[in-house]
Amino acid sequence: MAGGIKDLGVPAVDPYHQKELRVEYKNNQIAVKMTMRDIYVYGLKTATVHDVRLHADEDRFLLEVDLTTPKVYVNGTYRGEGGWNSLTINTTGTFNTTMTDLTYTWKINGKPEKIDGETYVRIESFYMRPDLADLKSYITNDNPDTRELTNLGNDFANANWKALYRELLPYAQDNWNKIGIRVANKIFLKVPYDQLFPAKS
Numbered sequence: 001m002a003g004g005i006k007d008l009g010v011p012a013v014d015p016y017h018q019k020e021l022r023v024e025y026k027n028n029q030i031a032v033k034m035t036m037r038d039i040y041v042y043g044l045k046t047a048t049v050h051d052v053r054l055h056a057d058e059d060r061f062l063l064e065v066d067l068t069t070p071k072v073y074v075n076g077t078y079r080g081e082g083g084w085n086s087l088t089i090n091t092t093g094t095f096n097t098t099m100t101d102l103t104y105t106w107k108i109n110g111k112p113e114k115i116d117g118e119t120y121v122r123i124e125s126f127y128m129r130p131d132l133a134d135l136k137s138y139i140t141n142d143n144p145d146t147r148e149l150t151n152l153g154n155d156f157a158n159a160n161w162k163a164l165y166r167e168l169l170p171y172a173q174d175n176w177n178k179i180g181i182r183v184a185n186k187i188f189l190k191v192p193y194d195q196l197f198p199a200k201s
Contacts, residue, residue, distance in 0.1 A: 044073070048069075059111065064107055095138050
């Protein structure tokens with residue numbers, strides 16, 4: 001799937017391109033709004049599948065896939081507004097994030113559905129929660145008035161990435177869920193179930 005599946009309309013997953021992502025985060029005195037555009041994700045084609053489990057019957061479908069990926073690199077452009085107490089910062093620029101030694105499980109939930117006499121599966125949720133060995137991020141700031149504060153923010157984020165990762169993970173998971181459902185349904189709603197998972201002879 002790295003290069004996509006044209007016949008099914010499945011997009012390339014390495015690099016995966018997302019046109020836009022909006023994030024709004026609030027925690028006590030901290031408030032951040034960010035719009036990221038032209039996001040590219042690299043490294044998924046280097047993933048190794050370690051195990052696959054299928055739980056399915058007439059009413060449910062659950063596919064679990066255990067994977068590891070040595071490195072994922074993400075970059076793009078952004079426009080952001082941040083505030084801490086009465087201090088407000090407006091920034092634009094580029095960002096990049098490098099994650100290493102990812103361990104995760106895809107949990108793909110759906111339900112069988114009859115379409116023109118054939119059984120397909122409609123995917124309803126896609127869940128994953130990667131564990132990481134390390135995460136490094138960096139953002140630039142085109143606004144010279146607040147560039148020094150951005151540099152301090154980079155240092156703080158990289159020194160405290162584990163805590164920030166836990167805080168921001170739900171936002172990422174919501175985004176992955178939407179992408180996973182959309183991509184998976186391009187396969188599961190176009191290829192009949194018995195072709196994807198032939199019965200043992």
